[in-house]
Amino acid sequence: MIATRNKLVLTAVAAVGAAASAVACTSWMIHPSATASGRMLVHKCRDNRPYQLGANIRVTRHGVRWMQLGDGSAPAFAVNEHGVAVVMNDGDHLTLTHPGDVKGAKSDRLREGCSTLARQIMDECTTAEQAVKLAVHCGRNLLKVAHGNSLLIADAKRAFFIDIAPGYTEVQELTQGFGLISNCMHLPGIESYSTQSTPNVCSNRAREANTRAMLKKYRSDGKYTVQGTLDTARTRCRKKLPDKYPCRRNSISAVCFEIDPEFPAQLTTAYVALGPQQHTVFLPTPMALKQFPKEISTGRWSDMAYKLREALGFDHKYLPRFKAFEKAAMAEYDRVREEARQMLRAGQKAAAVQALNDCCDRQFAAALKLLTAVKADVTADPPATKIEAGT
Helix, strand or coil, rough: CCCEEEEEEECCCCCCCCEEEEECCCCEEEEEECCCCCCCCEEEEEECCHHHHHHEECCCCCEEEEEEEEEEEEEEEEEECCCCCCECCCCHHHCCCCCEEEEEEECCCHCCCCCCCHHHHHCCCCCCCHHHHHHHHHHHHCCCCCCCEEEEEEEECCCEEEEECCCEEEEECCCCCEEECCCCCCCHHHHCCCCCHHHHHHHHHHHHHHHHHHHHHHCCCEEECCHHHHHHHCCCCCCCCCCCHHHHHCCCCEEEEEEECCHHHHCCEEEEEEECCCCCCEEEEEEECCCCHHHHHHCHHHHHHHHHHHHHCCCCCHHHHHHHHHHHHHHHHHHHHHHHHHHHHHHHHHHHHHHHHHHHHHHHHHHHHHHHHHHHHHHHHCCCCCCCCCC
């Protein structure tokens, strides 16, 4: 099914400086009408080095609970207890020029004058529509920066693509199927502010086309699945890339948010990539999680997987073991999530939260055991050739 986007906003504001399109990563959203689960999917691959990927549960002074992924200063991926998810290219550049008044209430981070848009959305927005209005407000007050930024914002029912640069803001809504952007191949209008070369834009169009083809390949009964999204993300960088993008050699920093319309505060799920391409697992993580294991929140897991991929190079013989783990983990999580749903419907919130957290604890322990075992096997029997430069 081809995505349908409705153009909602096209705001022309006074330009404060020339801007080049950000070298971002591949992102996509799949509307509930096109997913096997009937839940909104929001996915992001970010070219961070693995140790830059942190994960934490945040609570604002107003009691709003949200999950942060990405580096600590600019959460590139985030979802809150209201089921509002946001992913972006470069949160560091999306700061306001002054402490503004949003919806009549100033946030702590705004008063500090260094808030990122993702953090503001998590703290202050209960719907995707509110988040879009905040993003447009941000677009009107951008600092002079050298980058454009693409954002994906969604809740359980509505999904939006937003393109922002100094002097340019555009919003489009995804109403069915799926929509995808890749690197500087932003929404229509890129020519208004981009200084990227035509070959680069064409390259990103090819990446977009390849990603679309892979997502369709992994459909089940014509519907898109979480597992298909994860498999597409894991195998996206097989070819050699230019040396000027060294962080793409070994990193995947990815997440897929599956937004639950019934119990977003407990059952909305982040599928967090633990490690770089090929040599990783995805851990299903519900909003009900009390805290991430230190190995994840500190980046130690990702550093361990990063070193493993350096040792393995293009030897993918262990990939079936990772995928077998994932299959079992996803099946267990789906079962526990539905059991928790029945508990929540019966008003047994504490029991539901405990069941979900126990499931996460078991799965993380099993994932850590798997990675440690593979590392031991590789140490005992290293591959003939290690990773090539620039790949």
